[in-house]
Amino acid sequence: MNVLHVCANPKPTEESVSKQLAAAFFAKLIELRPDVELVNVDLYDEKPPFYSAELYRRVWYPVFDESYEPSKVEEMSTNYASKQAEAFNAADVLVLTMPMWNFTVPAIMKAWMDQVLCPGLTFSISKEEGVKGLHKIKSIVLLVSSGGVYKEDDDRDALSRQVRNAFGFIGIDDLEIVWAEGQNPLFFDNHEENKAIAIEAASEIAEDVAELDLNAAAQEVAAG
Numbered sequence: 001m002n003v004l005h006v007c008a009n010p011k012p013t014e015e016s017v018s019k020q021l022a023a024a025f026f027a028k029l030i031e032l033r034p035d036v037e038l039v040n041v042d043l044y045d046e047k048p049p050f051y052s053a054e055l056y057r058r059v060w061y062p063v064f065d066e067s068y069e070p071s072k073v074e075e076m077s078t079n080y081a082s083k084q085a086e087a088f089n090a091a092d093v094l095v096l097t098m099p100m101w102n103f104t105v106p107a108i109m110k111a112w113m114d115q116v117l118c119p120g121l122t123f124s125i126s127k128e129e130g131v132k133g134l135h136k137i138k139s140i141v142l143l144v145s146s147g148g149v150y151k152e153d154d155d156r157d158a159l160s161r162q163v164r165n166a167f168g169f170i171g172i173d174d175l176e177i178v179w180a181e182g183q184n185p186l187f188f189d190n191h192e193e194n195k196a197i198a199i200e201a202a203s204e205i206a207e208d209v210a211e212l213d214l215n216a217a218a219q220e221v222a223a224g
């Protein structure tokens with residue numbers, strides 16, 4: 001099983017609740033599936049560039065005009081995106097680790113999504129066939145921590161909506177969320193308890209992921 005782990009958090013693990021969820025998740029997953037091929041992308045080590053006009057032309061102009069020939073500069077603008085897309089397309093499972101910042105994903109994670117979710121790299125798009133994934137990701141696990149508490153469908157939560165919609169667009173509908181909520185100690189006396197519950201949940205989700213039948217998933221993708 002190939003797992004791509006993308007982490008958007010500048011803090012060391014001992015200071016980061018979301019990274020502690022990731023630690024619990026991977027400890028259990030690797031215990032149960034020692035065959036896991038894990039690729040770690042720490043976005044603070046591999047910083048994504050912001051989306052450029054060259055990247056836009058390189059990936060979108062050919063969608064609208066098959067004969068479009070990109071310039072050298074446009075070709076080079078996909079360096080980061082292509083490398084990340086390669087890891088993305090090789091993965092069976094995607095794990096995203098991040099805190100909630102200003103009610104959504106950290107900007108560095110959004111920049112990575114803008115790079116990776118490009119036509120021709122991780123999905124194809126045409127009038128005849130619509131949007132089709134070029135990846136084989138079966139499931140996404142979102143490991144998130146927040147100061148506040150957001151009930152399901154809370155309008156303020158733009159983070160889980162962002163992740164669900166962006167990856168749903170390219171055909172990944174299975175999203176498992178582990179959320180360490182109420183981590184602001186000023187307002188939540190039970191923040192440690194909330195963290196412990198989430199760490200336990202991360203471990204349980206790892207058990208589910210370990211049991212994913214990836215052969216069946218691959219056949220489904222092949223069948224379209």
Ligand SMILES: Cc1cc2nc3c(=O)[nH]c(=O)nc-3n(C[C@H](O)[C@H](O)[C@H](O)COP(=O)(O)O)c2cc1C
Pocket residue numbers: 009011015016017018019098099100101102103104145146147148149183184
């Ligand atoms: C820049 C910034 C913005 C934040 N915005 C929010 C927010 O919108 N909602 C919230 O509940 N917590 C917010 N927080 C609090 C963090 O989500 C919370 O401390 C979380 O536990 C951090 O996770 P970590 O320990 O993995 O870094 C914010 C923190 C920072 C630093």
